[in-house]
Amino acid sequence: MQYIRFTIVSLFFLVTSQLLAQQVEVKGRVADQGDKSPLIGANILLINVADSTLRFGVVADTAGAFTIKSVPTATYRLFISFVGYTAYDQRLNLRRTAPDLGIISLKPDAQLLKDVVVKGVAERVAQKGDTTVYNASAFKTNRDATAQDLIEKMPNITIENGQVKAQGENVQKVTVDGREFFGDDATLALKNLPAEVVDKIQVFDRLSDQSQFTGFDDGQTVKTINVVTRSDRNNGQFGKIYAGYGTDDRYMVGGSTNYFKKDTRISVIGMSNNVNQQNFASEDLLGVLGGSGGGGPGGGNRGGGGNRGGGGNNGGGGNFGGGNSAGNFLSGQQGGINKTNAIGLNYSDNWGKKWKVSGSYFFNDASNNNLSQLARTFFSTEGPGQLYNEDYFSSNNNKNHRLNARLEYTINSKNSLIITPRISFQGNTAYSSLLGANSINALRISQTETEKESKNNGFNFGNSILWRHRFGKIGRTLTVGLTTSANDRSGESLLNSVVNYYTRKTADSLQITDQRTDTKSDGYTISSNISLTENVGRGGQLQLNYTPSFTKNYSDRKTYNYNQSTSEYSTPDLRLSNEFDNTYITNRIGGSYRLRIQKTMVTAEVNYQNAQLSGKQNYPLEFSINRSFNNILPSAMINYRGADGKSFRFNYRTGTNAPSISQLQNVVDNSNPLFLRTGNPDLKQEYNHNTSLRYGVTNPKTARSFFINLNGSFTQNNISTATYIAARDTVVGGFPLNRGSQFTQPVNVNGNWNVRSFITYGLPVTSLKSNLNFNIGTGYTRTIGLINNIQNTSNTHSINGGLVLSSNISEQLDFTVSVNGNYNTVSNSLQPSLDGTYYYQNSNFKLNWLTKAGFFVNTNLNHTFYTGLGQDFNLNFTLWNAAVGYKFLKKQAGELKLSTFDVLGQNNSISRTVTETYIEDLQTRVLQRYYMLTFTYTLRNFR
Known part of the structure; x- marks a missing residue:
């Protein structure tokens, strides 16, 4: 008996080993036959000739590459298809060695080839599946242009206030030849790549790593630009160094260098300047944005409105602003005067056949000094609206270390692992002072003088691990993801304020505050996702998924008043102190079904989610909250890709959003004594509905393109604000609230949508x-808040439009002319007398002219016009930057330039914000006229 068992087991392992030994891995890359650009999303299918039920299929990645693992040795037919191209059909005899098929070129469909060139118009843009592809050589730029200068000339791509947008959506990631480049900092990548190395620009919605593997869109898509480098420019060293000094001790020095050799890519950038050049993202700033020292203009109280309402090109979302634009002189994201020291390193490579590695490190040391004037009009339940005016000064320094990495490991033919760690350290010191006053009918009712010093340190860590397994049966996959994140922040601040309250024209009461506040907060999140897919019927696929998540946060805020007898901050203030922790646990389970019908993909999904929100206050009083939420979360998507350059995409998705610990924490913030705010432990989670529709058509015959985007959102239990404006002296939450002072708390409301x-x-x-691009947009935003327990509905209608005319002449002559306008109508239900309209327009002319002798002229003329704002904010000004210079040395690698910033001395910065509580106009400090002499050396060493 034992002999029989031994024989069976031996035969089993022998057969298994033979089967495994006869499995191979098939890989290759799919590209356009003409320009060799990768065909992202091409479908690859292997069908066994002897047994047609034995099939293996994958989708090409962002580099056009594909790998089919665990394929038994046999004879197959290899099918490769891509919309708009003739299908590839080839017999493939697989032996024991793993074949690398190299580059497989697909021919464009003959119908599309007919009359492609019309009157000498080169192909500028084409739609290849879900990817819009721009031919860089069809857009002429000056020799020193960056990739950002290049994409500004391309249709359907715009740059608004430093934010790159494609097809009306924010670009969140830039890759180079399908590889990570400085993490998720899109602006940094585009500003540091020269236009001359770019062959193609590909714009597409990048799926998550899990969705790319399973084919199911999990809603985590990000608008992505992939820069395809020229084959004669992706092997060598290139970059530039520069140094300049000017009047008022203005200076800038820096450079970038890139080393590309096959799979190895190394880039280094660095800069030091005090002319508002900033090459870092907002995530690098801890407490810097908004002033940090005193919560920013308005004393930190935005009424919960943030940047809602207003105008902008979001059709009613956000604020709008102008000025500070330096064009080629790169102005920064922060207002005021900025001094920046920064260095960054990016690395990507293939380590053998199993490892793909990329990573980046970035450090910046940024100092900011800012002056601002603010005018805010509040909606009121009693009589005329209350006015608040403020002069604000802030000075701060922020240091940040940021490290990102991505590691892809092919374990074997069926399993792969992707690890994406992320870590950052931040430190911030800040000082701010403000002089603010409330008034009604031009009579001052209160005034505050406030100073604040603060010091904060922060740490953030995140990591994602995704294991992907492919079974022998085509379409059957298993993915397991684990995501962890943690943060830790600590700080201390000193607040000194003197508040005067008026009954007539003289102060009759005085409130003095002298306190120290110590804060500490930390938290972590652990979440997972398990997904199983299976083919069901012809063209159908089913996915089952389970997603658990656990989040825990802790916040400790202790405030001490100054004790005259001890000369120390030793007297606890229980009204301003609080210790709170909360836990948010979710369990989501559901399934989705995907059906492909010729050129159309339809996906329907439904999930059930249970969420548990609990919190506990430990100081100064103890109490607990416990809530449970049960939700059905449906989603649907329709995606059509036509062979005639047409594409259509509809998406509907739902989700929930839990209140933050600061929104739950029942502690008063008195950073500005005229505007007190606190949290609300009774908040519920939000339930969001989001829908989008996109239609596009590109015609390679005429080089014309058209895109339309429609977006909408609706939120149930939206976390808004309830503001109490004291009509007379009273007490709220244990705090004396004098006439005109405000007390704000977050509350749940229904009816917010846009x-x-x-x-x-x-x-x-x-x-x-030249190339001509038109754009037009409309929007409507409805926000609801409570003012003195009465609902106020704020409505913003907006319409915006613009055009860009960019030259396509030569490298010697390069110009761009653009005009953008934004018209807004604002109304509210509580105080119609404050309804009105406002308009913002920006016009720009940019010229670069290089003579054959090496002399050049650069000019950037930017005109800004405002109307409909408050008094002293309706400005009409022109920012003119100009430069002349000479190129010399071999291949004109050297450059000497004399430049003038703000030739006319008119630079300014204005913005308007509309919320459910107030309308606000803000003017901030900007860089003024200076002259600078700069030397630049350009490195071009290609093999």
Whole structure:
């Protein structure tokens, strides 16, 4: 008996080992036959000739590459298809060695090839599946242009206040040849790549790593630009160094260098300046944005409105602003005067056949000094609206270390692992002072003088691990993801304020505050996702998923008043102190079904989610909260890809959002004594509905393109604000609230929603050797808040439009002309007398002219116009930057330039914000006129 068992087991292992030994891995890359650009999302299918039920299929990645693992040795037919291209059909005899098929080129469909070139118009843009592809050589730029300068000329791509947008959506990631480049900092990547190395620009919605593997969109798509480098420019060293000094001790020094050799890519950037050049993202700033020292203009109380309402090109979302634009002189994201020291390193490579590695490190040391004037009009339940005016000064320094990495490991033919760690350290010191006053009918009712010093340190860590397994049966996959994150922040601040309250024209009461506040907060999140897919029927696929998540946060805030007898901050203030922790646990389970019908993909998904929100206050009084939420979360998507350059995408998705610990923490913040705010432990989670529709068509025959985006959102239990404006002296939450002072608390409301549209059309103007792009958008935003327990509904209607005419002449002559306008109508239900309209327009002319002798002229003329704002905010000004210079040395690698910033001395910065509580106009300090002499050396060493 034992002999029989031994024989069976031996035969089993022998057969298994033979089967495994006869499995191979098939890999290759799919590209356009003409320009060799990768065909992202091409479908690859292997069908066994002897047994057609034995099939293996994958989708090409962002580099056009594909790998089919665990394929038994046999004879197969290899099918490769991509919309708009002739299908590839080839017999493939697989032996024991793993074949590398190299580059497989697909021919564009013959119908599309017919009359492609019309009157000499080169192909500028094409739609390849879900990817919009721009041909860089069809857009002429000056020799020193960056990739950002290049994409500004391309249809349907715009840059608004430093934010890159494609097809009306924010670009969140930039990759180079499908590889990570400085993490998720899109602006940093585009500003540091020269336009001359770019062959193609690909714009697409990048799926998450899990979705790319399973084919199911999990809603975590990000608008992505992939820069395809030229084959004759992706092997060598290139970059530039520069140094300049000017009047008022203005200076800038820095550079970038890139080393590309096959799979190895190394980039280093660095800068030091005091002319507002900033190459870092907002995530690098801890407490810097908004002033930090005193909560920013307005004393930190935005009424919960943030940047809602207003105008902007979001069709009613956000604020709008102008000025501070330096064009080629790179102005920063922060207002005021900035001094920046920064260095960054990016690395990517393939380690053998199993490892793909990329990572980046970035350090910055940023100092900011800012002066601002603010005018805020509050909606009121009693009589005329209350006015608040403020002069604000802030000075702060922020240091940040940021490290990102991505590691892809192919374990074996069926299993792979992706690890993406992320870590940052931040430190901030700040000082701020403000002089603010409330008034009604031009009579001052209160005034505060406030000073604040603070010091904060922060740490953030995140990591994601994704294991992907492919079974032998095509379409059957298993993915398991684990995501962890943690943060820790600590700080201390000193607050001194003197508040005067008036009954007539003289102060009759005085409130003095002298206190120290110590804060500490930390938290962590652990979440997982398990997904199983299976083919069901012809063209159908089913996915089952389970997602648990656990989040815990802790916050400790202790405030001490100054004790005259001890000369120390030793007297606890229980009204301003609080210790609170909360836990948020979710369990989501559900399934989705995907059906492909020729050129159309339809996906429907439904999930059930149970959420448990609990919190406990430990100081000064103890109490607990416990809530449970049960939700059905449906989603749906329709995606059509036509062979005629047309594409259509509809998406509907739901989700929940838990209140933050600061929104739950029942502690008063008196950073500005005229505007007190606190949390609300009774908050519920939000339930969000989001829908989007996008239609696009590109015509390679005429080089014309058209895109339309429609977006809408609706939120149930939206976390808004309840503001109490004291009409007379009273006490709220244990605090004396004098006439005109405010007390704000977050509350749940229903009825907040917004819709917006964006239409863009691009075409060549051959008579001018230029490209012309039009865009127009509309929007409506409805926000609800409570003022003195009465609901106020704020409505913002907006319409915006613009055009860009960019030259396509030569490297010697390069110009761009653009005009953008934004018209807004604002109304509210509580005080219609404050309803009104406002308009913002920005016009820009940019010229770069290089003579054959090496002399050049650069000029950037930017005109800004405002109307409908408050008194002293309706400005009309022109920012003119100009430069002349000479190029010399071999291949004109050296450059000497004399530049003038703000030739006319008119630079300014204005913005308007509209919320459910108030309308606000803000003017901030900007860089003024200076002259600078700069030397630049450009490195071009390609092999």
